[in-house]
Amino acid sequence: MADYKEWSGYCPAVDIYSSYAEEKDTVFLDSSLKNMYGNYSIIGIHPYLRIEDRNGELFVNGVPQKGTLTGYISDYLLHHEEENPTALPLLSGAVGYLTYDFGMRSLKLSSRHPKIVDIPEALFIFYEHFIIEDKKNRKIYLAAAGCLNNGEDSLAALEKDLQERLNCRTHTLLQPEIAQKGPCICSDFEKEEYLEAINKVINYIVEGDIYITNMTRQIRVESQVQPYEVFLRLHRNNPAPFSGYLNYGDFKMVCSSPERLLKLTAGIAETRPIKGTRKRGGNPAEDNALRAELLHSAKDRSELLMIVDLERNDLNKVCVPGSVEVPQLFEVEAYATVFHLVATITGKLKEGVTSMDLLTAMFPGGSITGAPKRRAMEIIDELEHSRRGIYTGSIGYLSLDNSCDFNIVIRTAVYKDGTYHLGVGGGITCESDLEFEFEETEQKAKALLEAMK
Template sequence: MNTSSIHNFKQKALTWANNFDVCCYFDSNQYHDQYGHFDCIIAAGVEKKISLNSGNAFHALKIFYENHKTWLFGFLSYDLKNEIEDLASLHPDHLGFPDLFFFIPKYIIGIQNDTIKILKGNPDIINAIEQEKVNKILFSPLDIKSRLTRQQYIEKIDRLKQHILRGDIYEVNFCQEFYADNTSIDPLAVYQELNAISPTPFSGYFKIEDKYIISATPERFLCKRKNQLISQPIKGTAKRQDNQELDLKVKTELKNDLKEQTENVMIVDLVRNDLTKSAKKGTVKVEELFGIYSFPQVHQMISTIGCELDENIHFVDALKNAFPMGSMTGAPKLRAMELIDQYEESKRGVYSGSFGFITPEGDFDFNVVIRTILYNSLNRYLSFQVGGAITHQCTAESEYEECLLKASAMIKVLKGRLS
């Protein structure tokens, strides 16, 4: 198939998968990824599932995998931190996702190098997919509200910087929520539009009955290839420019920006420490430091850290040992998470968690849930959160503007009006 035919097939396959109560879709959007299994993978229908809240969820996932040793697709909520550390999530939950959800699909389709492969299920599903009609349902513009005013945000950042001055933390990832209530959208149409205007290498769509994850995330949390673990945290953002010469200048400035490098290297050190818990001794190393990667709205600074997995460590424990990801917490990690619970106004839930898949051989790939819309169609609540790294060098006003930049694609897709 040519690229155009593959694009049409993916649209139809996602429409087909969306007919099931549960489906999961990942699309790399043709970004080169030396660690990727597939350019696109689609899972639909449920043979078996596990759905749990924080308590003993990682252990239950390990048992679930060991009992079946097959393909699993699922997500890890940020609030699983509460079973890893002595923490709590006291903010109201308007979305109602479980903290951990994984399912064994009935059907799996993989696409690699413009070749379609049925990984599980009857090959005749290709015919059913080809019959699908891709219809986009229009919806009214949304009134989007913020949990924090600009001034409230600035005041909280100033208070967090006082914690940094006191030596409580070096860096914290502080997030704010934008939301719309009593609203109705077509989640699939929203995803297709979001992926069109903001294609990213870890983009995905996850439907769990009446709940939806609609993601344009550019970030990988953790993947496993045989005995290798790879993490690719993002810290450092610059707005794309229409003028090519100016855009290159902005990109170069980001690469050499001492503030952004400082933020990035703090998280690199944190990830190195997290991987050490699962690594064969002496194998943790930084594969790339301060790499600059370009996306439609922003340039990002991305580093790559890898290690060999200790043969005595189960891969689910490796996930747990690195969770939640350092790019969404801060350093030191525990104190940063305590301050996140203290100063943020919303429960994170799936946001800044991760979703991905596990293969029958025990390899896996998980993203970071950022640049993501979460939606509960039953109570008609829609939410997306954005945040950034708060360090001593940052200015609250600039961080607020960066939040709006990160939210821009989602606001545009929702035809949103900030109120």
């Protein structure tokens, strides 16, 4: 069983993580937006089990294994289940990600595009130590799994290490030199090509192939700003409830996502799809007008309704019949640069189903594929110019008490070999205005590109 304690001091998790950020395989799930969905931030350090999928092959601690990543993790969760007697999100478990490409293969779909960035299709790491910030009550908790050392000794070692790091920390990461050269930005779509692709999607909708789909363009950025500084700028200027920084050594992920794919707590699953975006106004009056425009937009409401129906069907695969409900249908949420229209869907998980089973049933999220999901994904691969990679995949945690929380990977960049790779997209229906859809992708890229300047 994991040991835990409340730390005697308090320091924001973002400041604590700054002393670990350069270390390989350290991760930070950052709830930087203070709202009901962003109560906790989680730091994972000192790995003991690394499970990854590389082009369909399973590796455990670097050694090839038979079987699949989802099967291995589901089995591990069943045989290592532990209670979590606290209100904290987890005491022991794994943090990791699934790429959109992994989701394609799970649905027996293949891509016509080569990889843009060579990273594992899926990667989960079980950590000996978690440092958890309760943002609402301004408290820090320390947890030790007891897999690398006796739980009590491991907890004491973590507390000693944390205190020493904070005593001698410097501010070099928090105050880097200003980059001398502006970023070089390239897109895999020219504007007219993107508009043409949207028009083809609309034709597919009119012909009855799909009801809605998501069209993405990939952006490549060469910037002198280092990944952790990009993350810190987003943390400060574009806070989001499902943000993160994941350092895997030869590549890093910088995430500022507003969207939850799924959460599982005490057997209750929740998904919160986003469909509908408006830019923020220049003053309160403009904000109110844009918020009202989004809330009453027939196009955006119908778009969200179609995805809610898809997500209900996905939840019904693993939930008790009759338990799936929609407690919130149209809710406008405000972020630093945009407004979003959001719904909430819940269901009670069937007995014997693991959090990994739930994740597999829901993945990839319907809000970033379209409906019907499989046909929408076929059209996406036909019309988009690149593989999505991590974009519209998912990042989150799996707890040994069979709870989890995963985002949709949007507003996210992967950094490898000196280059950032990010995607931007939007939902397309037969009512879509081509110019508006392109402008929406520009707004969604804004915060990330600003952070790289």
